[in-house]
Amino acid sequence: MSTRITHGAAQVIGGRSHQCDATATFTHEGRRAYALLDGIGSTQEIQAWTRSAARRLARAAARTGALKGLRLIHAGRAAELTEYGWRAEYLPKAVAVVAVTEPGKPLEVAWCGDARAYLVPAPGAQPERLTTDHNMRQVLLDLDQVPGPYARNRVTSYLGDTSPEPPLGSARTRGTGRLVLASDGAYEPLEDAEVPMGDYLAGSPHQAARALVKAAIAHADDRADNATVLIADLAAAPDLACPECGGRVVLQSRGWATCATPECTWGDMAAVLAGAVGSGWDLTARTASVPRA
Known part of the structure; x- marks a missing residue:
């Protein structure tokens, strides 16, 4: 059985003035990258930069791998902002997650900040989270402390972080199933309402992405964030018989x-x-x- 990888993305602006989330895909020599960025802030400048950075991240990850690609884009933005000194505080930044698939290899995921990746192992199953948030909420939870309601809004890693050793996360897992990349505006309202994300992941990737962002906004308050989701169906085991002789x-x-x-x-x-x-x-x-x- 031949299997084709398909993907779809959806966005809702929520209560923000600009849509500052962005997604991108890129394929290089059989390696495909899916990237999602969540811009920090809401301006036209942040919107434009995030869209450009998403394309650059997808391209770099497809060529070099998820973590190496993220490191390249992260280092490049950090170098740019270092040149601006104190003015860098006012320049665009973003959290990011990127996933890379390649024939015969595990799924690679890399991230900074609180953009997330999930994998749905089989139709109807609940998604398995692949990433760990880089924010103060997670820091406090790791210290066995109770985070306040706004701790999750302070990220501890992002594109543009100029600290000497900024945390970048990475993970590898099986390369089949339904991949879900989501901004915090897409997953937090459902978590707060204790609504399973998997309830909205049926249908094609496009249908599932639309259903998920609509559900997120429906469960959000009046200050709803941008909600963005990218969903990709990764390859199932293909038909590997030789087309000439049927052999191995x-x-x-x-x-x-x-x-x-x-x-x-x-x-x-x-x-x-x-x-x-x-x-x-x-x-x-x-x-x-x-x-x-």
Whole structure:
């Protein structure tokens, strides 16, 4: 069965003057990146910068990996703001989360701030959170203290942080399921109302994204934040039989696949074989055994 990766995004401005969240995707040599940024503040300048930064983050992550890509964009923005000195306080900044999928490899996630990534392992299941917030609420919880109602609004890591060792989070997990990237305006109203996010994740990625942001705004107060969600259906295990002889397929470097049968000369990009390579691959041996046709 060939499986195609699909994705969709949705946004609602809420009670803000500008939509300062942004999403972007980028694909490079079979590696696809999904990025979501949540701009800190609400101005036209922040809006424009966040949209540009989201595209740059997706491009960097697709080329170098989730964490390396985030480090590149983070370091670049920190260097820019350092040059401005005290004026940097008034320049655009954002929290970010980026996820990278690649044929035959686990899902990679990297983040700074309180933008989140979730993975829904199967249809109807509740999402599993992959990220840990970088904000004062989490700091206090880690110290076994009770955070105040506004502790979550103070982030401790973001694009533009010029501290010597800013915290950047990263995680790796299975590369199949439904990926959900969300700004705090999309998940916090549901958490506050104790409404399961999974109740709004049915249907196509576009349908689920729209349903989730609408639900977030419906459960928010009069000061509703921007709500943004990006949802991607990651590849299920594809049909890995050689199209020439039906034999076992071996995944080579950079997504190239070949037939393991000595007398068969078939070779092609894994993406051509099945659109993507999912959990059917043995990630240790980098091979997959399939029944002959």
